[in-house]
């Protein structure tokens with residue numbers, strides 16, 4: 001049985017993953033409104049993945065015979081200062097998520113909760129990928145900043161991202 005402290009922390013993280021999905025959906029709306037269709041597609045996929053992250057925690061609590069408690073989600077940011085700003089805010093947000101996952105891992109390790117330590121490793125790896133993807137895109141934006149044609153090419157590239165649901169294998 002998981003400790004109440006761990007159950008509470010995982011429930012908070014379910015809420016935070018859903019909040020992440022909501023933030024990315026807000027970015028979709030901003031990008032569509034500004035004709036950044038590739039970035040909008042990128043954030044649509046991102047939003048779906050965040051729901052998957054929430055559901056992976058959700059199903060874990062059920063598997064461990066613990067109770068899922070859903071909470072309210074605060075209003076997401078709706079005003080962004082441009083293309084680059086959305087990616088800078090995404091990266092800052094993902095760094096917060098990484099710190100939260102590390103904190104969960106610290107609790108699991110402190111409690112010697114080996115099943116949860118093993119479960120959380122997936123999220124540790126996922127955050128490396130999330131931050132790396134955003135850093136790569138931000139690097140391309142910075143190089144393309146003075147060149148509208150390059151920025152259009154980058155946006156076209158982001159149009160190709162497809163949603164792949166999480167399976168037990170990945």
Ligand SMILES: [Fe+2]
Pocket residue numbers: 017020049050053097
């Ligand atoms: Fe996530």
Ligand SMILES: [Fe+2]
Pocket residue numbers: 020050094097130
């Ligand atoms: Fe994320």
